[in-house]
Amino acid sequence: MNKTPRYRERPKWRDTLQGYLFASPWLIGFFGFVLFPMFFSMLLCLYRWDGITAFDREHATFVGLDNFRKLLGQDRFFTISLYNTAYYALVSVPISICTAIFLANLLNTKIRGISFFRTIFYLPNVLAGVATIMMWSWLFNPEFGGFNFMLHKLGIAAFGQWTIDTVPGLHAWCQANRISWPPLWFADEFWAKPALIIMSLWAVGGSMLIYLAGLQNVPPHLYEVAELDGAGRVRQFFTITLPMLTPTIFFNLVMSIIGSFQVFTQAFLMTNGGPNNATLFYVLYLYRKAFQHFEMGYASALAWVLFAIIMALTLMVLKSSKLWVYYEGEQR
Secondary structure (H helix, E strand, C coil): CCCCCCCCCHHHHHHHHHHHHHHHHHHHHHHHHHHHHHHHHHHCCCEEECCEEEECCCEEEEEECCHHHHHHHHHHHHHHHHHHHHHHHHHHHHHHHHHHHHHHHHHHCCCCHHHHHHHHHHHHHHHHHHHHHHHHHCCCCCCCCCHHHHHCCCCCCCCCCCCCCCCCCHHHHHHHCCCCCCCCCCHHHHHHHHHHHHHHHHHHHHHHHHHHHHCCCCHHHHHHHHHCCCCCCHHHHHHHHHHHHHHHHHHHHHHHHHHHHCCCHHHHHCCCCCCCCCCCHHHHHHHHHCCCCCCCHHHHHHHHHHHHHHHHHHHHHHHHHHCCCCCCCCCC
């Protein structure tokens, strides 16, 4: 009588072990370079330490919540940096979202060579950061830069001079508020942050591609029905396209808020916080405290306050999403 051979089942612990082995590079990176630094910085908030000497009783002084008291009550640069960052986020995030949606709509067409244009608009996201910063420094040069030359060609300003005749009253307003015209850009307190906001639109291609993917997921029959009802392009955009894009807008809004509160590289390389602290952003001030003033405990307190601000804003957006984000097939 033939007996069916029995196969031993593989022990489950071996599968579990293999899974952890395959995931070990990520786990090591997460615990070593993310989780441990987070908990260590949480501990540093309570100490005064220079970050160079050994972290022991002799070199690290326990100060409790003094770092937070100083930060919230005595440090005027904390207020300046927070204002500059909030200004940048409040202006740049809506402009970048609107620009990305506009470009995505332009590129959501079926014409020959459209892939080339999509690549061109996305290309700035993969270019080297320092090289592009040098290019923008030239464009914003008040003497021979491209932006002031364009203003001159448009007849809005005489190149290299303080004069404006085509817009009545603007010359007097600039003089009264001590605002340069043509703009001195990074050499003027008034124009420095707007210049960085204009520069941020250079990298809008990443968000544009996400919006483009969202546009291509909109069911075509919705537009067909709208056309039969006599709705024009503008009406279709506000009644069909925009509501169907709200999940994509929600994602990009959260990511843009987080990114705008962490702006650092542009200000660090182009202005170093100037002129007169007009571009002293929060992360740049945090960097100064940690690696120039060697106040690692104070810098850690700054980092956790920033974390709390970003977390609060993110939760606000998440909470408000129930009112304006539409998911297809969801019943309300």
